[in-house]
Amino acid sequence: MIVVERTFTVTAAPGVVLGYLQDYANAQEWDPSARRTSRVDAGPITRGTHWRHIRKLFGVTTELLYTLITAEPGRLVFHGRSENATCVETVVLHPVPGGTEVTYRVDLELHGLAKLATPLLRGEFEKLATAGVGAVTAALEPAAARRRLGAATPSRMPTPAEETGL
Numbered sequence: 001m002i003v004v005e006r007t008f009t010v011t012a013a014p015g016v017v018l019g020y021l022q023d024y025a026n027a028q029e030w031d032p033s034a035r036r037t038s039r040v041d042a043g044p045i046t047r048g049t050h051w052r053h054i055r056k057l058f059g060v061t062t063e064l065l066y067t068l069i070t071a072e073p074g075r076l077v078f079h080g081r082s083e084n085a086t087c088v089e090t091v092v093l094h095p096v097p098g099g100t101e102v103t104y105r106v107d108l109e110l111h112g113l114a115k116l117a118t119p120l121l122r123g124e125f126e127k128l129a130t131a132g133v134g135a136v137t138a139a140l141e142p143a144a145a146r147r148r149l150g151a152a153t154p155s156r157m158p159t160p161a162e163e164t165g166l
Helices: 014-022 022-032 112-139 143-152 160-164
Strands: 001-011 033-041 052-058 060-072 076-079 085-096 099-110
Touching: 001 112, 014 022, 014 052, 014 076, 014 085, 022 033, 022 060, 022 112, 076 143, 099 112
Parallel strands: none
Antiparallel strands: 001 099, 033 052, 052 060, 060 076, 076 085, 085 099
């Protein structure tokens, strides 16, 4: 089993962070191993929504089917599955002065012959997690979020206090 966890702070408000991370299609922006991530179904993103996530590590391309299994105001849980791996990704959000503290945890279990690669992949997932933190942080900066979300986004991102009414 490979377990990787990172806790970091972003300047975006919790609702913005939740909305961004809840759509797993955004993983192709912040997961350096991602080649393509796309929704399998349509409609609002709720519990049970599915994504096809194609990643490449060490020259090997793998496709996982991810499902959003928990969607709460401060917590998201995704379950990913392929023939060779089962992955649970848990995101916990806490409002902090000036932004949001994000804890992102990945629990990855390899199956069959892939399990033999666990020691090698552990180090690679640590590197990917560190790179992912930088990419998520950059994507959630207010200017980047406004560009990505377009004209419907206010000219100023709400502060955590404005968003929560605290």
